[in-house]
Amino acid sequence: MSDEENSHRPNLSRRRRANTPAGTKKRRDVWVTVEEEAALVARAEREKVTVPNLLVSAALAERTDSPTERRAIGAELMQLHNLLARSSNNINQLARHANATGEFPVEAREALKHIRSVAMRIDRAIEGLM
CATH class of the missing domain: 1.10.287 (Helix Hairpins)
Incomplete structure (x- = not known):
């Protein structure tokens, strides 16, 4: 595939979230067990996102029930x-x-x-x- 054809194709394998205009403001460290890490990595791979993106998406999802x-x-x-x-x-x-x-x-x-x-x-x- 030529560079021209490739530039018109959406990048379906993008794993990072898009940058925000203001950039990253805060960093959060989360401690997880080995089992939790494995589950997070597996789910992130299934959903084709990074683990931090998965955590942020889940935490900020519209579902508000506790x-x-x-x-x-x-x-x-x-x-x-x-x-x-x-x-x-x-x-x-x-x-x-x-x-x-x-x-x-x-x-x-x-x-x-x-x-x-x-x-x-x-x-x-x-x-x-x-």
């Missing part, structure tokens, strides 16, 4: 899981009754409505994770 908020979301999902398990048990009991008697219990409509509301809560909790 570990505490993520734990709260996890707790909410566990509550929903337990609620869904109990509700499923109720639905099974209603189905057994319907199969044994040939009658559709009036409570089944409310139970199904409840299951739908739990499913919607699960959807909202999942949306909160994204």
Whole structure:
């Protein structure tokens, strides 16, 4: 490939961040374990960035939830899981009754409505994770 052709091609293997007009202002040293370093290097290679770029990008990402908020979301999902398990048990009991008697219990409509509301809560909790 000629120099002229090469000058019009974007550099897809660029690993450094672009320089800022004011230049670098602060330097931060971060101590990591050997295992953490290996994981950082592997991920940076996968994403084709430098480790410092990876760290800055991750730290400044739009996602603003903290570990505490993520734990709260996890707790909410566990509550929903337990609620869904109990509700499923109720639905099974209603189905057994319907199969044994040939009658559709009036409570089944409310139970199904409840299951739908739990499913919607699960959807909202999942949306909160994204």
